[in-house]
Amino acid sequence: MLDMLFLTLAGYLVGAIPFSLLMGKLFAKKDIRLVGDGNPGGANAIRAGGLKAGLPAVLLDISKGFLPVFLAQKVGLANWALIPVCMAPILGHAFSPFLHFRGGKALGATAGAWIGLIGLWVFPVYGILAIPVTLLQSEDAWSANAGMLALLGFAIIFGQSWMVAFALLNTVLIIWTHHRDLTRPPALRPWIVNMLAGRQA
Numbered sequence: 001m002l003d004m005l006f007l008t009l010a011g012y013l014v015g016a017i018p019f020s021l022l023m024g025k026l027f028a029k030k031d032i033r034l035v036g037d038g039n040p041g042g043a044n045a046i047r048a049g050g051l052k053a054g055l056p057a058v059l060l061d062i063s064k065g066f067l068p069v070f071l072a073q074k075v076g077l078a079n080w081a082l083i084p085v086c087m088a089p090i091l092g093h094a095f096s097p098f099l100h101f102r103g104g105k106a107l108g109a110t111a112g113a114w115i116g117l118i119g120l121w122v123f124p125v126y127g128i129l130a131i132p133v134t135l136l137q138s139e140d141a142w143s144a145n146a147g148m149l150a151l152l153g154f155a156i157i158f159g160q161s162w163m164v165a166f167a168l169l170n171t172v173l174i175i176w177t178h179h180r181d182l183t184r185p186p187a188l189r190p191w192i193v194n195m196l197a198g199r200q201a
Contacts (some may be wrong), residue, residue, distance in 0.1 A: 003075045008084040011068030015092025015109050018099055019060035020045040027053035037181070044140035045138075058108060065112020066088045073116070081163045086113045087169055094177050105177040107144060110170055114151065117163070125154045137188050141181030148174045 019042045024032035028049025033040050035048045042061055046054030072085040089109045096103035112123035130147030137143075148171040155167035175182070188196075 003072070004077055004081050004084060006073050007068050007075075007077070008088045008171075011085055011088030012092040013070065014064045015089025016096040016098055016103065017064065018096055018103065019064065020054075020104065020108075021099070021107060022059035022117070023053045023057035023060070024048045027056075039104055040099060042108055051123070061093065061104075061108025062112040062115065065109035065114075066116045067106075067112070069113050069116025079160065081118070083148070083166045083169070086166050087173075088112060090170060090173060094173060106174060110174065111150075113170075117166075120153075122151070125150055133186075135189065136166065136192055137186035139184060139186050141178035141184075142186045144178055145171070145175055145182070172182075 015027070018040050020042050021032055024030050024035075024045045028045075030048045032044040032048045036044045042054055042058035045057035048054075066086050068089055069082065072082055077085065089111060090106045092103070093109040094103045094106040095101045111122060111126075114126075118125075126147035127150075129150040130143045133146040134143040148167075152164070152167040152171050155163040159167070
């Protein structure tokens, strides 16, 4: 119980460290919140400073999600006891006290937590829906949430009930961090628009 509480608190605090913001200031000398959509995440670190700023930002964001989950399993936590540890860095990323509780969209920390649970399988599973949705339309929020639905489906099919609960909580949180972007309908790619226009002609 103490291990779970400690790792949950530590995970939240580590998750709250705005690595992407720090890498943007270190390598690009910019506040990445003034770039792109204003999100203090890896995508804007790449926009602000290229891979020099973006790559370490993304890796650090993933690592802060992975480390608490990895350590939790090392000390023997399993099943339902893993849920608060898995959610802690994701919540820290989304609601960082270092940024007045206005954090990032938490995709990096989400990836790290899932790597801690299922390994690198997280990427092909996430991509099963995220990639096709990205090919069809250009709104990142819809692609991100399509990927989360793929992870939820994976948990339902292959996981136990505790993993389904975590996947559901994680998906709800990612919907919340993208809720403003989700108010915009998916913007179809030009090739889809042209194909539909050709059929109507």
